[in-house]
Amino acid sequence: MLREAWYAVARSEELAPGPIPVRVHGEEWVLFRGADGVASAIGARCPHRGAHLGDGCVAQGEIVCPFHGWRFNREGRCTRVPANRPEEAIPARARVPVRPVMERAGWVWLYTGETPRPLRLFPELEDPEYRRIHFELLWRAHFTRTVENSLDVSHLPFVHADTTGEVDPMVHHLRYGAEGDRLWIHPAPFRRSHPMEPPRPPREDPWSPEEQVEIELWFPNLWIIRAPVAAAAQMCTVLVFTPVDDQTTRIFGACLRNFAQEAALLDEHHLTHTLHVLDEDRRIVESLRPAHAPFDMREEAHVPSDGPAIRFRHLLRKALGRDAR
Numbered sequence: 191m192l193r194e195a196w197y198a199v200a201r202s203e204e205l206a207p208g209p210i211p212v213r214v215h216g217e218e219w220v221l222f223r224g225a226d227g228v229a230s231a232i233g234a235r236c237p238h239r240g241a242h243l244g245d246g247c248v249a250q251g252e253i254v255c256p257f258h259g260w261r262f263n264r265e266g267r268c269t270r271v272p273a274n275r276p277e278e279a280i281p282a283r284a285r286v287p288v289r290p291v292m293e294r295a296g297w298v299w300l301y302t303g304e305t306p307r308p309l310r311l312f313p314e315l316e317d318p319e320y321r322r323i324h325f326e327l328l329w330r331a332h333f334t335r336t337v338e339n340s341l342d343v344s345h346l347p348f349v350h351a352d353t354t355g356e357v358d359p360m361v362h363h364l365r366y367g368a369e370g371d372r373l374w375i376h377p378a379p380f381r382r383s384h385p386m387e388p389p390r391p392p393r394e395d396p397w398s399p400e401e402q403v404e405i406e407l408w409f410p411n412l413w414i415i416r417a418p419v420a421a422a423a424q425m426c427t428v429l430v431f432t433p434v435d436d437q438t439t440r441i442f443g444a445c446l447r448n449f450a451q452e453a454a455l456l457d458e459h460h461l462t463h464t465l466h467v468l469d470e471d472r473r474i475v476e477s478l479r480p481a482h483a484p485f486d487m488r489e490e491a492h493v494p495s496d497g498p499a500i501r502f503r504h505l506l507r508k509a510l511g512r513d514a515r
């Protein structure tokens with residue numbers, strides 16, 4: 191369980207003022223906005239009789255439990271027990287845990303550890319030159335399998351035959367590398383037809399090497415594919431993976447482009463194409479067993495084109511060791 195990470199848990203625009211129930215690593219949290227509009231997350235279970243605070247409401251910036259009306263503030267402290275007479279004290283145990291929350295790039299992010307690291311995002315996500323179209327998906331698959339699939343290039347002609355077209359399934363000159371928590375891939379030979387690549391407008395002149403498609407994973411859960419369209423014009427798809435529990439992963443996605451901001455048809459093309467390709471992935475990823483990608487490399491067979499996914503497993507093992515300390 192990777193606690194020391196930021197996970198997208200909701201869209202900012204949904205939280206008005208909440209509460210919104212969310213789950214990460216099987217733990218239940220409730221998001222809400224305080225009276226000042228700032229988003230917070232507190233543990234979802236009421237310390238009185240265990241009602242779900244997500245079934246309650248927000249009043250004056252605090253959460254009111256649906257069962258006996260106890261109120262909780264953003265520090266997780268109970269501020270009111272309606273059944274108490276004035277001389278009766280609020281018990282010290284009437285507290286719920288809290289976690290750090292942040293809003294960026296149109297998403298609410300939750301840190302599942304207690305002392306947050308800075309949240310680093312791909313610059314395109316917050317660049318006002320980029321139009322951003324959000325989407326969400328829920329897969330019945332373990333986080334590890336879901337992220338690995340986004341780094342797997344040899345499945346393309348099989349899972350995405352209709353988008354990739356007839357291509358040589360042999361993976362030539364796969365270029366990839368890892369620097370710290372950043373894993374990058376320059377997919378080849380599917381250079382101009384990676385299925386997750388946003389559909390680019392047709393053009394006459396030949397592509398130059400600088401127009402190479404690039405995939406990056408910022409470990410553990412931020413993924414991007416960048417497809418240059420012309421000089422300084424780029425389309426990207428971002429996926430943020432959130433482990434809901436051992437069987438479920440939520441994907442917060444965004445289609446981005448820094449040109450033709452008003453072209454509704456491009457919005458629709460990019461989104462429809464992305465959802466189509468991801469649904470092809472979902473079907474296969476949900477069927478994989480064991481559900482969790484095994485850490486023991488001897489449990490599965492590997493070939494050189496699996497290199498990026500194996501790098502991911504190494505990073506994961508290292509991070510889990512760090513988190514356990």
Ligand code: FES
Pocket residue numbers: 236237238239240241255256257258259260
């Ligand atoms: S269960 Fe929440 S107030 Fe009683």
Ligand SMILES: [Fe+2]
Pocket residue numbers: 339345346349350385467471
């Ligand atoms: Fe795929």
